[in-house]
Amino acid sequence: SQTIHQWPATLVQPVGSPLSLECTVEGTSNPNLYWYRQAAGRGLQLLFYSVGIGQISSEVPQNLSASRPQDRQFILSSKKLLLSDSGFYLCAWSDGAGAYYGYTFGSGTRLTVV
Amino acid sequence: GDSVTQMEGPVTLSEEAFLTINCTYTATGYPSLFWYVQYPGEGLQLLLKATKADDKGSNKGFEATYRKETTSFHLEKGSVQVSDSAVYFCALRNNNDMRFGAGTRLTVKP
Numbered sequence: 001s002q003t004i005h006q007w008p009a010t011l012v013q014p015v016g017s018p019l020s021l022e023c024t025v026e027g028t029s030n031p032n033l034y035w036y037r038q039a040a041g042r043g044l045q046l047l048f049y050s051v052g053i054g055q056i057s058s059e060v061p062q063n064l065s066a067s068r069p070q071d072r073q074f075i076l077s078s079k080k081l082l083l084s085d086s087g088f089y090l091c092a093w094s095d096g097a098g099a100y101y102g103y104t105f106g107s108g109t110r111l112t113v114v
Numbered sequence: 115g116d117s118v119t120q121m122e123g124p125v126t127l128s129e130e131a132f133l134t135i136n137c138t139y140t141a142t143g144y145p146s147l148f149w150y151v152q153y154p155g156e157g158l159q160l161l162l163k164a165t166k167a168d169d170k171g172s173n174k175g176f177e178a179t180y181r182k183e184t185t186s187f188h189l190e191k192g193s194v195q196v197s198d199s200a201v202y203f204c205a206l207r208n209n210n211d212m213r214f215g216a217g218t219r220l221t222v223k224p
Contacts, residue, residue, distance in 0.1 A: 006157075032210060041219075042216075042217075043203075043214060043215070043216040043217050044158075044203070044214045044217075051210075090157050090158065092158075094210075094212070100146055100165055101207075102146070102148045102150075102160050102163055102205070102207065102212070103158075103207075103212055104160070105150075105157035105158040105159070106157050107156055107157045108155075108156065108157045110155070
């Protein structure tokens, strides 16, 4: 069966420090991968998605970047964190075969920038 | 473009009350519709889905029917429990594009 792993679960980082969040998927190949952010009490904001290795689409220009160095690995990064980067970050994957399948989400990373 | 609108919360109910969370959508073609649940501090979990008109998705006592004529996918449960307290997201997927509603926070009091 397919599983998605996301880590770390919780992170407290000072302003101006770098960031690296990792997400990996097991049990499938060539998944579509997504990074979402959820601010406190708010809905989901799509940050990046990828349909293949090295292919990244950005939905919102900001202080973050994403990379997909391997088929089932998706990394969210920042060179210098801002206070506004605080939030709950969710990785998700889907089968790219169309509308039938929903997204499967990881357990999330709670990032607090201090 | 495609969009999902769900009722604003928060919703507060007593245990064993009837629950309805309204969801309507705008989309071209034939999207699939989903309800996700997010418990505190966790990621989103798929609760139920429906892939064509008149389909009824159901899980854990929750139900939702895909109504193409009213472009709706309302979530219902006949008797809520304290453990149902969570945020509920309605979503649609059209080809590879998923759209989420803003989420509705449900609190169930004993």
